[in-house]
Amino acid sequence: MKNKLILLLAAATALIVACATSPLGRDQLILFPDEQLDQMGVTAWQQLQEQTPVDDGRRVNRYVACIAQAVTSELPGAEAGGWEVSVFEDDDVNAFALPGKKIGVYEGLLGVAENQNQLAAVIGHEVAHVVSQHANERVSTAFATQTGLQLAQIAAGATTPVQQQLFSLLGLGAQVGIVLPFGRAQEAEADLIGLDLMAKAGFDPRSSVELWQNMAEAGGQQPPEFLSTHPSGASRINNLNARMPHAMELYEQARAQGKRPDCGPP
Template identity: 55%
Template structure:
């Protein structure tokens, strides 16, 4: 006679198999490649993400006032313009909108639909034009790599696989509910969060390349994250529970990736072609 423990193990194995098959099937249907060559799951048309990005940006402009400092606004616009000038044609030729929001949070973002937002709080931490370029380049890197689409697609695929597995698992029971709660947590920590950290690291690499090509000193990206780490103090979330790599991991990875962008910047500097925003 099969024990309850064996039945639970068999049910878990069956559910995990259903989850895996669902995710693999989705990946085969909608496989794309990021600018760094990484395989991606992209289920939605870019036009839909662009519409969502425009709608979100419009809402942000309605909720958060713009900075009244024309000088700060011009600095941000100048840095963004330099980054945009080195994008691939399909992005460079778009009408990007750049807004400096009057908000003390230390942050910036770029959205599908060609929108860039910077908060005034970031200018208190980004000490110079190159550090600001590191942030804007990173955020634009998310757009170039279609990370928004990939995140939504991964969440959709994971939820769908769990839903299908739940329906196939038979009648509701306390054991079944506990198993699926565990699978949900496993998907969060095993799929969603690692993907988000991968996106952040990938955006760092793309941003490093963009800022160097745009004439900003890529080594300042390391100084920026040192500033960020100092400002955050001991309040950082453990990396395995965070959607972002730790500042220490970020700094190490940027330093390892530095030779190629530093060579690009050195060539521009030798020919007096570096950026001069402020």
């Protein structure tokens, strides 16, 4: 029993030590090293490429890669550069970014994001999820919850079934943290950080509002897949507009520095 209590205390201490802060100052629980999340992202990426045909058209890939490169070049330190980009042959209005520097854009999105500025808003938003460690946060929260249950049952003498559940959670960690929708706080952060990223790259941040309006209109009564996992509505646009003066300052600074992306139409 003594050993079990020590294990409980050790786990609680680990959770306290693992507290982190997001780029906008929100407290986060981060339990896993970046390398482990990167490997999860790479594995998920490989599976997606096996399951969904990739568009090998030179023009559309050049267009999307140009925008993605401009946006990711504004990331700090080692996070900038080296991102792999693919366009998937799928009519879903969707996009994603994964730990391990992977960006995927579905062809359906290109009909809704009407220009490079609007597509930069989507890519900035998705990249912001990665650099803000939102996937790690999701996996860590799920793991901590299940670990608490496990330790309680260890103290009661029942271990094996819960351990198996934990191993299953770790094996599906990428899906838990990446495929399931992010929470409202994470979405709000991704909106604002993504807005700043696109502005720093020289894309007009005002197009982000137009993009979300297009998204809302694209599906009529049935919103596109992107919005089914991303909260939408007036609150999102209000938050973007509140941040817009700051984003416009970044945009004007970028333009003054000669950052004027010209990625052309797809």
